[in-house]
Amino acid sequence: MADKLNVTKRELRPRSVRANLRKEGKVLGVVYGYKVESTPVAFEEMALRKILREHGDNALIELNIDGKKVNTLVHGTEVDPFTNEYKHVEFMAVKMDEATEVEADVTLVGDAKGVKEGGFLAQTLYKVTVSATPANIPERIELDVSELGIGDSVTVADIPENKDYEVVSDGELQIASVNEPVSLEELEADTDTTQEGETEATEEESAEASSEESEEKSEDKE
Numbered sequence: 001m002a003d004k005l006n007v008t009k010r011e012l013r014p015r016s017v018r019a020n021l022r023k024e025g026k027v028l029g030v031v032y033g034y035k036v037e038s039t040p041v042a043f044e045e046m047a048l049r050k051i052l053r054e055h056g057d058n059a060l061i062e063l064n065i066d067g068k069k070v071n072t073l074v075h076g077t078e079v080d081p082f083t084n085e086y087k088h089v090e091f092m093a094v095k096m097d098e099a100t101e102v103e104a105d106v107t108l109v110g111d112a113k114g115v116k117e118g119g120f121l122a123q124t125l126y127k128v129t130v131s132a133t134p135a136n137i138p139e140r141i142e143l144d145v146s147e148l149g150i151g152d153s154v155t156v157a158d159i160p161e162n163k164d165y166e167v168v169s170d171g172e173l174q175i176a177s178v179n180e181p182v183s184l185e186e187l188e189a190d191t192d193t194t195q196e197g198e199t200e201a202t203e204e205e206s207a208e209a210s211s212e213e214s215e216e217k218s219e220d221k222e
Contacts, residue, residue, distance in 0.1 A: 002062035002071055002135075003051040007031070007041040009066055027086045031063060033093030036070055045086050048074075056139035058102050063091060071096055071134060094134045101168060103127040104138050106159075106175055110146030114178030119150040123176040128156055132165035141167075145176060153177035 010028065011017050018028060026042040041063075051059050052074070063070045075092035079085070094100060106128055112121050128141065143159055157171035 002060040003055060004062050004064060005043060005047055005051065006064045007043040010040045010042045012040055027089060029089040029091060031065065031070060031072065031091045031093060033072070033075075033091075034095045034098075036093040039065065041065060041091075043089075048086070048089065056105070058104060058137045058139065060094075060134050060137070061091070073100070073102065073134060073137075096134055099131045099133050100137075101129055101131050102137055104130045104165075105140040107140050107142050108145050108176055109142045110144045112145045112148040112178050114148050114150040114152060117150055118181045119178045120181065121145065121148070121176060121178050125156070125173055125175045128159070128167055128169040128173075128175075130165045131168050136164035138162070138165055143175060145178075148176075148178045150178050150180055 007029070010021060021028060021042045025045065027045045027048070029041045029043060030038060031041055032038040048061075051061060057074060059074070061072050061074070063072050070091075070093050072091040072093050074089060076090040077086060078088040080087055104127065106123075106126055108121070108123055112119075115121050130138065130141070132138070141159060143154060145154060148154065154175050154177075155171060156167060156169045156173045156175060158175070159167050
């Protein structure tokens with residue numbers, strides 16, 4: 001079932017209209033897509049944050065645009081990097097019986113056997129692309145890693161099939177692995193090797209620079 005969000009149409013001009021809306025704590029946005037002409041709107045930020053916090057970024061949202069109801073997904077957001085407040089939000093109107101592709105979060109569940117044996121679990125892929133009708137888009141995808149031993153890994157192909165959606169990301173992409181523990185001695189050895197490589201590279205660069213400088217002086221004398 002779609003969450004409901006009240007929005008109002010807004011004017012694009014003059015610019016003072018947008019400034020006043022922002023002063024009132026409103027977020028500016030636009031609605032476009034299935035059977036909807038591009039429509040500038042404004043709405044209460046906290047209302048949208050509540051929906052996304054409870055149901056995730058792929059929540060199905062029924063917009064009430066001055067009395068007209070439109071099913072949408074959040075298609076893009078612009079966020080202030082300092083205040084973390086929404087500056088602009090794009091809502092895409094969707095057809096309820098037509099599949100669409102979105103990114104879904106991947107959450108690892110279970111305690112990996114390899115971790116109990118001293119290894120460490122590393123997740124390298126946090127989102128996958130899924131195809132689903134708007135009402136069946138998952139909030140997140142859970143992947144059980146409890147059977148993973150040291151040296152084992154899971155890929156996109158290991159995500160269980162689900163009748164509500166299809167995972168369309170490359171099946172060979174690795175999601176997580178359990179790696180062998182690294183000892184303090186190994187870490188120190190890696191650090192020493194890196195430092196030695198950097199020192200050798202610096203010495204080679206210095207030698208090349210000195211050689212070039214000598215050649216330039218010889219040319220000047222000639």
